[in-house]
Amino acid sequence: MKKSIVLLMAASAAALLCVSCNKEQNFSGEPQEGLVTITATIPQDVTKVAGTYDGSKMALTWEDTDAITVKNAADESKSVVFSYVSGAGTNSAKFAAADVSALAGATSYNISYSGLPGSLATQTQASDGDTGHVKYSVALNGVDSYEDISFTSAWASAHSGTLVQSGALHLHATLPSGVAAVVNSVFMKAGALYINVAISTPGDTGSDDALDIFATLPASNVAIPAGTDMFVTFGTTDASHSVYTRYYSIPSDLTLQTGKLNRINLTCTNIDKYAGKDDDGTSAKPYLIADKYQLAAISGLLSTENKKYFKLVDNITVSSWTSINCNEKGAIDLDGNNKCITGLNKPLFEFFNGRVSDITLADAVISSTGNYYGVLARTVDGSNSCELTNVSVTGSSVSAKGTIGGLVGKISSSTPCTLTNCSADVDVTGTAYYVAGLVGQVTNGTISHCSATGDVSTASHFAGGLVGVVDGTVVIEKCFATGDIIITAANMANFGGIVANTAATGNLTVRNCYYTGTIGTDSINTRRWCGGILGTTVSGAVISVTNCYASFSVKSANPSLDGALVGNNGSTSLTCSGFVGWSSISKMAGAGTAVSADGNYLGTSGSIYSQAVALDCWDFVNVWTTDAEPKLR
Numbered sequence: 104m105k106k107s108i109v110l111l112m113a114a115s116a117a118a119l120l121c122v123s124c125n126k127e128q129n130f131s132g133e134p135q136e137g138l139v140t141i142t143a144t145i146p147q148d149v150t151k152v153a154g155t156y157d158g159s160k161m162a163l164t165w166e167d168t169d170a171i172t173v174k175n176a177a178d179e180s181k182s183v184v185f186s187y188v189s190g191a192g193t194n195s196a197k198f199a200a201a202d203v204s205a206l207a208g209a210t211s212y213n214i215s216y217s218g219l220p221g222s223l224a225t226q227t228q229a230s231d232g233d234t235g236h237v238k239y240s241v242a243l244n245g246v247d248s249y250e251d252i253s254f255t256s257a258w259a260s261a262h263s264g265t266l267v268q269s270g271a272l273h274l275h276a277t278l279p280s281g282v283a284a285v286v287n288s289v290f291m292k293a294g295a296l297y298i299n300v301a302i303s304t305p306g307d308t309g310s311d312d313a314l315d316i317f318a319t320l321p322a323s324n325v326a327i328p329a330g331t332d333m334f335v336t337f338g339t340t341d342a343s344h345s346v347y348t349r350y351y352s353i354p355s356d357l358t359l360q361t362g363k364l365n366r367i368n369l370t371c372t373n374i375d376k377y378a379g380k381d382d383d384g385t386s387a388k389p390y391l392i393a394d395k396y397q398l399a400a401i402s403g404l405l406s407t408e409n410k411k412y413f414k415l416v417d418n419i420t421v422s423s424w425t426s427i428n429c430n431e432k433g434a435i436d437l438d439g440n441n442k443c444i445t446g447l448n449k450p451l452f453e454f455f456n457g458r459v460s461d462i463t464l465a466d467a468v469i470s471s472t473g474n475y476y477g478v479l480a481r482t483v484d485g486s487n488s489c490e491l492t493n494v495s496v497t498g499s500s501v502s503a504k505g506t507i508g509g510l511v512g513k514i515s516s517s518t519p520c521t522l523t524n525c526s527a528d529v530d531v532t533g534t535a536y537y538v539a540g541l542v543g544q545v546t547n548g549t550i551s552h553c554s555a556t557g558d559v560s561t562a563s564h565f566a567g568g569l570v571g572v573v574d575g576t577v578v579i580e581k582c583f584a585t586g587d588i589i590i591t592a593a594n595m596a597n598f599g600g601i602v603a604n605t606a607a608t609g610n611l612t613v614r615n616c617y618y619t620g621t622i623g624t625d626s627i628n629t630r631r632w633c634g635g636i637l638g639t640t641v642s643g644a645v646i647s648v649t650n651c652y653a654s655f656s657v658k659s660a661n662p663s664l665d666g667a668l669v670g671n672n673g674s675t676s677l678t679c680s681g682f683v684g685w686s687s688i689s690k691m692a693g694a695g696t697a698v699s700a701d702g703n704y705l706g707t708s709g710s711i712y713s714q715a716v717a718l719d720c721w722d723f724v725n726v727w728t729t730d731a732e733p734k735l736r
Contacts (some may be wrong), residue, residue: 111427113642119728122360128715131554132578139185141173141252142190143165143254144194144195144254149190154375164192165193166191169187169216170185170187170198170216171214171215171216172214172215173185173216174214175208175242176211177209177211179207179213181205181206184200185588187600196271211247213243214242214252216240216241223238223269223318223319223320224456227272227303228300228301229302230302230303230308231307231314231315232308232315234317236317237319238319240269240322241268241269243259243265243400244265245264248262254266254268259372267322269320270359270361270363271319271364271365272291272319272368273364273366274316274317275313275369276311276313276316277368277369277370277372278314278337279312279372279373281335281341282364283306283313283314284307285340286299286302286306286338288338290336293331293332293333293334293359294327296327296359297346298320299673300318320359322361323361323474324522326358326360328671330355331359334348335348335369335371337371340717349371357660363555384413388581389413389414389436389438390414391413391414392416392417393417394419395420395421397606401427401437402429403431407433408458410436411435412436413436415438415442417442418442418444418445419444420562421446421447421448422448424451426449426450426453427451427452429452429456430453430454434458436457437459438460438461439459439460439494440502441461441462441463443464443465444463444465446466447468447478448467449469450480452480452732453481454480455479455485455489455511456484456489457489457490459479459492460491460494461492461493463495464496464497465496465497465498466499467499467500467501467529469500470501470503472503473503473504474505474506474512475506475507475543476501476503476506477501477509477510477511477512477542477543478496478506478509479494479510479511479531480512482514482515485514485516485517485520486518488659489514489548490523491511491523492522492524494522494524494525495526498528499530500531500532502531503533505538506537506573507537508538508546509527509539510541511526511543513544514544515544519548520547521549521550522542522550523551525553527541529555529557530556531559532559533560534561534562537566537603537604539555539567539570539571539603540567540586542571543570543572544571544572546574546577547576548575548577550569550577550580551578551581552580552581554583554584555569555583556584558589559589560589560590560591561591561595562595563588566590566597567584567588567599567600567640569582569602571604573605574608575609575611577610577611578616579601579614580613580614581614581726582601583734584618587619587620589624592627594631595627596639597632598634598670599634599635599639600618600622600634600653601636605641606641607639607643607644608643609640609645610644610645610646612646612648613636614651615651616636617652617735618653619654620655621657622655622656622657623657623659624658624727631670632664632670633666634671634693635654635666635668635684635688636651636653636666636668637668637672638670639669639672640669641662642673642675646677647677648668648677648679649679649681649682650682652682652711652733653667653668653684654684654711655686656687657686657688662687666686666690667689667690667691668684668703669691669693671694679691679698681720682702682704683703683704683715683718684706685706687707689705710731711732712732715733721733
């Protein structure tokens with residue numbers, strides 16, 4: 104197929120040609136009368152395009168409308184246009200000019216081919232696989248001769264000039280049959296490269312459900328390196344979903360270069376699940392997220408005015424992650440759609456505001472020396488709503504300073520935040536206050552049907568199996584923690600199976616919850632104020648514990664300062680009923696204000712179920728199982 108060749112020499116990014124000069128009369132650079140001819144050759148050895156396109160090669164040939172411009176490099180207003188004479192359909196053609204007096208006295212020349220139609224950002228392809236629109240643009244700048252020209256980098260260098268040339272891109276995209284049949288445009292972006300190719304006759308012309316898209320790459324001496332993320336959008340004639348997107352990371356063995364045909368194979372067999380322009384981020388048309396690039400793009404799609412909706416449509420694996428930051432943005436709604444994000448090395452969210460549901464975060468390894476860390480988010484702000492539902496973290500670890508949890512570091516909200524059916528199988532390690540299995544700190548919120556099953560290790564005070572510290576009005580119901588609370592430094596205190604600490608302005612309700620595990624470490628002495636449900640409370644806090652149990656052991660140097668319910672009770676407003684405590688601790692509170700044992704049971708062995716039945720206040724039909732050690736239904 105015949106290819107149009109374009110040689111540009113503009114400062115913008117022109118392309119270079121191979122030209123040799125042949126004069127019919129003697130020519131020494133002085134004004135002459137009569138016809139002067141030059142031969143311009145397309146450098147196939149440079150462009151790596153030759154012959155008819157056969158899957159790897161593509162012919163670029165001269166057309167009879169082409170012309171070559173030679174300019175005085177010192178004064179480009181002095182130029183001569185050489186018009187086509189012969190050679191159409193080949194890569195070597197003759198061009199002639201009757202008067203070259205404008206070039207008299209020039210010692211340096213800029214030679215270009217003009218005629219590239221329109222912007223290379225917008226190109227039109229006749230049909231699937233057609234290459235007739237592909238243009239090769241080329242320019243020689245600052246060369247010392249135009250009488251005997253070869254448009255190659257070697258010739259340009261030998262004549263003190265520079266060569267700038269375009270390239271070509273061939274995108275071979277495999278698509279679902281329903282999509283391949285209706286594609287009418289393809290947009291490609293990689294780094295600073297933007298190309299939109301319109302297809303006059305839409306769809307796959309073969310039976311392979313694959314499209315072959317060709318485009319001229321702008322002339323430049325700058326290659327697009329391997330590892331660059333390439334964004335591809337397929338537009339279609341299908342009004343029900345007119346645009347499909349795909350991200351592609353240019354592989355390590357490929358660099359998009361000028362002067363050659365660059366070929367990319369892109370598999371998009373699941374592209375019908377991907378987001379498009381018709382997905383506008385509303386609840387009816389959420390942005391669809393199917394890979395790590397679309398996940399990372401969430402930050403840029405958030406609005407300060409409206410809540411934006413997103414939906415996972417595939418499992419996603421990430422490696423080097425940059426946390427999504429909703430700070431100073433409107434709320435977000437992320438529907439996990441029962442999909443999984445694997446491999447986070449930083450929290451999914453830096454600052455979260457909104458709703459997340461039905462998602463699993465697996466195999467995350469998060470390590471920092473700072474505060475406020477969790478696998479889902481560092482900080483959650485519920486000022487514009489906060490709801491976490493069916494969020495599960497599995498097989499993960501979090502290591503940081505303080506106010507850290509397996510799920511979230513800190514929840515702070517004037518409007519109560521709700522956590523429902525959330526779980527964290529996360530080993531959490533901290534060196535400062537408020538280290539917990541689920542959430543480091545909660546200010547105003549309800550935590551329901553949630554659990555933490557990983558171990559909590561601390562080298563400081565205030566560590567909890569579920570929550571580090573609560574403030575404001577907090578309700579924790581139908582929750583449990585089963586991990587050990589491991590103390591790694593001496594003289595530490597205030598550890599609780601469910602909550603480590605309650606602030607003075609805290610109003611805490613704990614009902615139908617339990618803790619099973621071990622608090623303490625054999626090799627570390629001098630610790631105190633360990634409690635099966637609460638670590639420590641302070642004056643002013645209002646606390647109610649109802650129908651809970653703690654079946655745990657304490658490795659403590661000061662067992663007299665530990666309590667089955669609370670380690671150190673500074674609150675005069677702590678009430679407890681229906682509590683069953685199984686441990687070696689014989690009192691409800693280890694230190695501080697005493698807690699009445701009336702309506703509760705303390706023991707060292709036996710059946711929690713039988714003792715709870717004797718208390719006659721537990722719901723074994725809707726809330727608890729009837730196992731010897733009951734579980735939540």
